Amino acid sequence: MIKVLLVEDHIKISQNIKTYLEDEFEVMPVYSAEEAKLYLAAESYDLIILDLMLPGEDGMSVLKYLEQKQITVGVIVLTAKEDLGDKLKAFNLGAHDYVTKPFFMEELKARMNVVLKGLGKITKANLLTFKELTLDTSKKSVTIKGEIVEMNEKNYHLLEYFLLNKGILLFKEQIFDRICGYQSDASTDIIEVYMSRLRKVLSPFGYDRYIVTKRGMGYMLDETK
Structure with a gap:
């Protein structure tokens, strides 16, 4: 099953995403950038859903960590930050997609499938x-x-x-x-x-x-x- 690291500090949003996806994906919720790095160091994931506004270090630090450690993983930024500068920075740091809140669950899943297909993580995705x-x-x-x-x-x-x-x-x-x-x-x-x-x-x-x-x-x- 596709493994997803969900980095979202809003408990309700995190629970809703996990519940929506768990029939098709193995979702591990974490609530800070620091926690995300610990999990990334310990095991491999196919996709990260990443909030930018997190307690302590922000989500950009996770993108920088992935770049420094040369970890290949799909990343979808999911955030309330709509500024073009944030989007460009995230993409330049390796994010594959950028979804702004509020969002529709079905659109998030569709975007996940597109990223995973592009990375060759989904078989028979066609x-x-x-x-x-x-x-x-x-x-x-x-x-x-x-x-x-x-x-x-x-x-x-x-x-x-x-x-x-x-x-x-x-x-x-x-x-x-x-x-x-x-x-x-x-x-x-x-x-x-x-x-x-x-x-x-x-x-x-x-x-x-x-x-x-x-x-x-x-x-x-x-x-x-």
């Missing part, structure tokens, strides 16, 4: 499955019962996002940011158009019924339907 539907991220292809499903780029990325978050309610704003980008000038109402098109593509296979609308909130890929 295949996402749902019942008899398979999405191959390396080939950018979708099949249902072995039959190729033709879809455009927007439909593909929308379906991929749902497969990464099976059983999780995705708010319309989340989907918009993922598919259109937060700098897009379009209205979030465009998501309704994209959802309609995705359902139309999946309907010949009967898979449109699994995409459930939660009125006034968003959408969910529900395998119980």
Whole structure:
């Protein structure tokens, strides 16, 4: 199982992350930079989720420690600090991704999978499955019962996002940011158009019924339907 060192001093946030991830990851929570270094010296981890604002030494000291000790590990900074200078410093010290609080758990997990895949830590990470539907991220292809499903780029990325978050309610704003980008000038109402098109593509296979609308909130890929 993928081993994750969670460096977060806020107890509630740490507990919530651990609970959310523990079905798929082995998560070790620590609450300071000093504690993180002790664990890193004692054993190997595949990924670190790192807060920057910690008691005592800050999270940057952990990045510097990794650099000095030449420890190869994926690092996702998870912090309330939004300043560009902090982001650039973290990336220059070896961080692979930078997520600002508040954040969505499903987005954090998706970013974790991207980093782990890039480091070769996840096997068969190119295949996402749902019942008899398979999405191959390396080939950018979708099949249902072995039959190729033709879809455009927007439909593909929308379906991929749902497969990464099976059983999780995705708010319309989340989907918009993922598919259109937060700098897009379009209205979030465009998501309704994209959802309609995705359902139309999946309907010949009967898979449109699994995409459930939660009125006034968003959408969910529900395998119980």
